[in-house]
Amino acid sequence: MDEVRAFARTLPRSSEAFVRGRVKFRIGRIVYLSFSKDGSTMGFAFPKEWREALVASDPEKFSLPSEHDMRYHWAHVRLEAIDADEMRELVEDAWAFCVSKRVVDEYAAARSHS
Numbered sequence: 001m002d003e004v005r006a007f008a009r010t011l012p013r014s015s016e017a018f019v020r021g022r023v024k025f026r027i028g029r030i031v032y033l034s035f036s037k038d039g040s041t042m043g044f045a046f047p048k049e050w051r052e053a054l055v056a057s058d059p060e061k062f063s064l065p066s067e068h069d070m071r072y073h074w075a076h077v078r079l080e081a082i083d084a085d086e087m088r089e090l091v092e093d094a095w096a097f098c099v100s101k102r103v104v105d106e107y108a109a110a111r112s113h114s
Contacts, residue, residue, distance in 0.1 A: 001039040001079060004087055008033055011095045012103050025095075032098040033091060039079070044094040046075040073097065 001023070008014055008025045014032075017024050025033040032045040043065060046054065054075055055062045061081040065074040077090060096104045 001035055001042075003084065004033070004035075004042060004079070004091060007088055008091055008095070011092070011099075012107055013099055014095060027095070027098045030098045032094045041076050042079055042090075043069075043074055043076050044090055045073055045097045046094065047097070048073050051075050 005016065005023065005025075009016060013027045015026050017026055021037050023035045023039075024031050030045075034043040035041070036043075041063075051064060051074075055064055058081075061078055063076045063078075064070065065072065065076060079087070082090070
């Protein structure tokens with residue numbers, strides 16, 4: 001969880017918050033990452049229409065959100081089941097799903113020059 005938090009803090013417009021005992025990352029008011037209270041699971045912004053396929057691809061790793069959260073673009077992953085590269089990809093994709101295309105393009109351009 002610490003590695004995820006350190007990486008998410010580097011993303012443009014991302015801010016960390018502590019809400020009802022949980023660490024969350026937002027862009028403005030939109031939450032794109034959230035951790036279980038014990039830090040073992042990360043919820044992340046993800047297109048609703050691809051959620052079932054994601055979970056079916058690796059049910060040991062990914063899971064659907066609670067029934068209450070099914071209305072949101074959201075999925076869960078067990079942090080111990082992913083490596084650092086996969087974590088960065090999930091976090092960047094969740095962030096990019098919620099931030100403006102212009103910010104994503106600026107971020108991609110800055111990364112390609114470094």
